[in-house]
Amino acid sequence: VKTTIETTTLSAQLAVVFEQLVRQRRATPHFSDEPVPAHILDEAFTLAAQAPSGYNLQPWRFLTLRTAESRAALRRAAYDQTKITEAPVVIIAFATRSGWKSTADEILHEKFQRLGLGEAGVEKIKQMAFQFVASLTEPVWLNRQTMIAFTYLMLAIESLGWDTAPMEGFDSMAVKSTFSLPDDTDVVALLAVGRALEPKTPYPGRLAISQFVFDERYGKPWRKSSDES
Numbered sequence: 001v002k003t004t005i006e007t008t009t010l011s012a013q014l015a016v017v018f019e020q021l022v023r024q025r026r027a028t029p030h031f032s033d034e035p036v037p038a039h040i041l042d043e044a045f046t047l048a049a050q051a052p053s054g055y056n057l058q059p060w061r062f063l064t065l066r067t068a069e070s071r072a073a074l075r076r077a078a079y080d081q082t083k084i085t086e087a088p089v090v091i092i093a094f095a096t097r098s099g100w101k102s103t104a105d106e107i108l109h110e111k112f113q114r115l116g117l118g119e120a121g122v123e124k125i126k127q128m129a130f131q132f133v134a135s136l137t138e139p140v141w142l143n144r145q146t147m148i149a150f151t152y153l154m155l156a157i158e159s160l161g162w163d164t165a166p167m168e169g170f171d172s173m174a175v176k177s178t179f180s181l182p183d184d185t186d187v188v189a190l191l192a193v194g195r196a197l198e199p200k201t202p203y204p205g206r207l208a209i210s211q212f213v214f215d216e217r218y219g220k221p222w223r224k225s226s227d228e229s
């Protein structure tokens with residue numbers, strides 16, 4: 001009974017904390033020059049690593065820029081967005097087509113070991129995973145996975161008390177050549193991290209859930225249970 005009560009309490013607390021986290025987050029337009037401690041980034045990357053991915057293949061990679069020079073170079077490849085040089089940290093989220101294949105063995109061996117399964121199954125699952133990904137449009141697959149880790153990272157940083165700005169406004173080829181990323185990489189998004197300059201951006205609003213959630217068939221809007229009379 002004690003466990004149930006504690007679990008319920010923790011779950012209620014988590015719901016409140018998560019709601020606060022997602023509702024207070026804004027895409028930060030301007031940052032102060034207050035430095036972000038390295039341990040905040042350590043913690044945020046550790047949490048981002050917990051993101052789920054297809055076959056647990058974790059194809060995301062992150063390049064962290066902290067020097068003024070590297071951020072100035074990135075700004076030139078990102079439509080001159082001022083927040084890139086204002087924020088003390090900017091993270092380039094990307095994916096590599098060869099990289100995820102080279103970490104697949106390690107990932108699958110760890111899983112099989114943790115689950116107490118025979119090593120023999122690793123190769124079979126690996127072939128299945130590779131075949132499945134090959135049946136998809138690979139950049140779409142890479143993007144899908146990487147955005148989940150990116151979102152975990154953004155929310156982790158926000159939960160640690162810092163502000164973020166996600167960005168898709170960049171020239172992918174220019175970012176790749178500026179930072180010598182290999183040809184087989186896809187730059188997915190940028191994340192500026194730091195302390196927001198006040199006043200923070202106002203909430204821009206969202207679609208009502210009845211506009212983007214459907215119930216049983218496309219076109220039948222989801223109705224909140226509280227709307228039922």
Ligand SMILES: Cc1cc2nc3c(=O)[nH]c(=O)nc-3n(C[C@H](O)[C@H](O)[C@H](O)COP(=O)(O)O)c2cc1C
Pocket residue numbers: 025026027028081166167168169170189201203204
């Ligand atoms: C993937 C992604 C890319 C974005 N790219 C840019 C960008 O390049 N420049 C920018 O100023 N804002 C960018 N934004 C911020 C959005 O404009 C912002 O999230 C949206 O207007 C909603 O505002 P909110 O995040 O404060 O709720 C991006 C957001 C996301 C999620």
